[in-house]
Amino acid sequence: MSHATSPSEKSDSESGGFTLPPLRPGPHQRRLDVIALVATFGGLLFGYDTGVINGALEPMKNELHLTTTLEGLVTATLLAGAALGALVGGKMNDQLGRRRTLTIIAVLFFVGTIGGVFAPNVEVMLPFRVILGFAVGAASVSVPVYLAELSPTERRGTLSGRNELAIVVGQLLAFVMNAIIFSLWGEYHGVWRIMLAVAALPAVALFVGMLRMPESPRWLISQGRHDDALAVLTQVRTEDRARAEMAEVEHLAQEEAETQTGGWTDLAVPWxxxxxxxxxxLAAAQQLTGVNTIQYYGTQLLTQAGFSAQSAIIANIANGVLPVIGSAICLFYLIDRVSRRSILLWGFVATTTCHGFIALAATLMAPSVGRAYVILILCAIFLFFMQLMLNVPMWVCLSEIFPLRMRGFAMGLSVTVLWLVNTAITFLFPSIVAASGLQGAFLMFFLIGLLLIAFVWKFLPNTGGRSLEQLEEEFAAGNFNLR
Structure with a gap:
């Protein structure tokens, strides 16, 4: 799962008619890069905590005597907590501020991690998994907001997009640490606790780092703290740019307040x-590709495919490397050059094709090392296409598609749907594999993928190449056939 913002956010300043001094290099740019680095520890934790279960689950299952149902529950409770965190995180940002919210999230990451590490049984483990999930969900809505509101218009897309990159780097780090820890101490009782404990370190780094970071100037202005907002802007801009941008930030704060006016009653309007x-x-479709079944259960899938336990946990690193490459290519080369709708449509075609080949390989090839490597390669290619053509474009599209007056409400609703679908699939997947094998599970994803392609083709408009105001006018006029 991932969290990038759109280049279309540049329309914020355009819509207000502001002309700002150009960006110039200097210490303020380095300060902004440091802020982005510290904040994206939240994305790194998001990635690590959702990816570490991939290697930790098998030894955990043996030690805690998990049934197939409990196995799914241990994984899915984090995601249920994330759905709650996504809903509550937005309110925390509005009431407490972005900086304080991220500091609290760091504490929750630490508490959830340590509680899971020392849990003597599954009954104690599950509540701490919910706490950890709450932190993941809250981070998924907090880090992009904080980065976007501190970034200048010219760098907003690139800086905010670093959070998505941090997430997949966190997942890769989890896979690498799992492999190292298992290789060194795999025969010892409780090795999975060491895997989980590693996440405590970036949680401490996020907490200590955020204590030294500034608050969002946009939030400060919304609280009437104009002098404090200007002081923050002068940290990350030249003085002339900071003063000129105050008017823009005030305008953005008014827009932010306006986004809070929408709610359930607006859904009575047909468009x-x-x-x-x-x-x-679209949010549900991204999860119905089954992407997170590989991220969470990849090591077990590779074991069923034919790898030994130790070989599977090492081979699973490939499932972390290619997503990082795909995410970087999308952010820096693809997202601004091809329409969002086209990228997403071809992304669903590519991932569905991969599912079909995985189902064929699992069905036609006898269990062997060759079969295991074929399935590993196909899973890695699938994850590459997910990051290249689905994850980043999906978040960009969600950030652009909603009308201004209900953008905050609608974004929260769609992200909650995403986490709930993720929870359901993650909980059911072990039982599906146990009942039908790899071939049955991936045949199911292949058939679902055909429906998702039809959905995107029929209903999804292209949100790129137009200002947010132009999009709203088109939709209000009933023109959804944007290509």
Whole structure:
């Protein structure tokens, strides 16, 4: 799962008619890069805590005597907590501020991690998994907001997009640490506790780092603290740029307040209801590819494919490397050159094709090392296409598609749908594999993928190449056939 913002956010300043001095190099740019680095520890934790279960689950299952149902529950409770965290995280940002919210999230990451490490049984483990999930969900809505509001318009897309990159780097780090720890201490009782404990270190780094970071100037202005907002801006801009940008930030704060006015009653308007349902459908579709079944259960899948336990946990690193490459290519080369709709459509075609080949390989090839490597390669290619053509574009599309007055509400609703679908699939997947094998599970994803391609083709408009105001005018006029 991932969290990038769109280049279309540049329309914020354009919509207000502001002309700002150009960005110039200097210490303020380095200060902004440091802030982005510290904040994206939240994305790194997101990635590590959702990816570490991949290697920790098998030894945990043996020690805690997990049934197939409990195995799914241990993984899915984190995601259920994330759905709650996504809902509550937005309110925390508005009431407490971005900086304080991220500091609290760091504490929750630490508490959830340590509680899981020392849990003597599954009954104690599950509540701490929910706490950890809450931190993951809250981070998924907090880090992008904080980065976007501190970034200048010219760098907003690139800086905010670093969070998505941090997530997949965190997942890769989890896979690498799992392999190292298992290779060194795999025969020892409780090796999975060491795997989980590693996440405590970036949680401490996020907490200590955020204590030294500034608050979002946009939030400060919304609280009437104009002098404090200007002081923050002068840390990350030249003085002339900071003073000129105050008017823009005030305008953005007014827009932010306006986004809080929308709610359930707006869904009575037909065109708004269609856009929100389309966005929720897109969020659900991204999860219905089954991407997180590989991220969470990849080591076990490779064991079933034919690898030994130690070989599987090492081979699973490939499932972390290619997503990082795909995410970087999308952020720096693809997202601004091809329409969002086209990228997403071809992304679903590519991932569905991979599912078909995985199902064929699992069905036609006898259990062997060759079969295991074929399935590993196909899973890695699938994850590459997910990051290249689905994850980043999906978050960009969600950030652009909603009308201004209900953007905050609708974004929260669609992200909650995403986490709930993720929870359901993650909980059911072990039982599906136990009942039908790898071939049955991936045949199911292949058939679902055909429906997702049809959904995107029929309902998803292209949100790129137009200002947010132009998009809203088109949708309000009933023109959803944007290509």
């Amino acid at each position: 708004i209801r269609r856009i929100v349902l389309t966005a929720c459908g």
